[in-house]
Amino acid sequence: MSLANKSIIASALLGVSFASHAITPIDTSADPKEGFSGSVGLGLKGKSGGKDEQEYNISLLGRHVAGERTLLLVTDYNYGETNDKKDEDDLFLHTRWIQNNFFRPSLDLEMFAQYQYDKFDDLESRKLAGSGVRWRFKSEDDAGVLNTTFGAGGFVEEEESESTGETESNWRGNFYGKWVWDRKGNFPFKLYGRLYVQPVLDDLGDVRATGNGGIQFSITDTIALSFDAEVEYDSEPFDEADSTNTEYGVKLSYAF
Structure with a gap:
């Protein structure tokens, strides 16, 4: 590895140490590619003095591709303490099975399941399972490649409140769009974004939405640095939860 690349990685690690969630x-x-591939990220944040803070994050995106079939796993875990008192503990686990070109070329079948909790946003657990279709589009020119995906489907979910033990079960629609622009040239990078809208089917005023995106720079063939932001909205959250949450940060990841 060149000295320049080592210097870039050291700077990236310093940035991650001061990252937000x-x-x-x-x-x-x-x-x-065929077979197993993916990426893993690790984030650390600390502060000492008048207030001691420690935050830890680990994330994994893994996939297995066999012909037209893909099995995808996404996990993200955050833990934090301030003055030896836990103030962050949340987990996101999502698995998805995709059959490309199931209905026709570029029109795919998806099936998915998800589990998550957030102890400090009044979410004891959220479990869901569903299916849908997605459309893939690709356009390319001298500047780069734009890949766009639109999806539609539905799922059944069960949520439990941390503070009250209240449980809610709903059928929700699932509508999303995702785009990734892969820039070519002497200064390549990836610019990406995604938006999910999930209304309750028998009460369209009860809507949950998530939007996130960022930019990713390759440091080496396997190491990348990304800057990301995410906004989550729930029109009818549990009593102790906020309706809107915003996160942002820097991430260093290793691809395999």
């Missing part, structure tokens, strides 16, 4: 990974690969 981590963001759930986005799969930016349009044409993943």
Whole structure:
């Protein structure tokens, strides 16, 4: 590894040490290779003095590709303490099975399941399972490649409140759009974004939405630095939860 690359990685690590909360990974690969591949990220943040703070994050995006079939796993875990008192503990776990070109070319079938909790946003657990279809589009010119995906479907979910033990079950629609622009040239990078809108089917005023995106720079063939932001909105959260949450941060990841 060159001295220049070592210097860049050292600077990146310093940036990660001062990062805010981590963001759930986005799969930016349009044409993943056969077999196993993915990326893993690790974030650390600390502060000492009048107030001692420690925050830890680990995220994993793994996939297995066999012909037209892809199995995707996304995990993200955050833990934090201030003055030896836990003030952050949340987990996101999502798995998705995709059959490309199931209905016709570029029109795919998806099936997915998800589990998550956030102890400090009044979410004891959220469990869901569903399916849908997605449309893939690709355009390319001398500047780069733009991959766009639109999805539609539905799922059944069960949520439990941390503070009251209240449980809610709903059928929700699932509508999303994702785009990744892979810039070519002497200064390549990836610019990406994603938006999910999930209304309750028998009460369209009860809507949950998530939007996130960022920019990723390759430091080496396997190490990348990304700057990300995410906004989550729930029109009818549990009593002790906020309706809107915003996160942002820097992430260093290793691809395999």
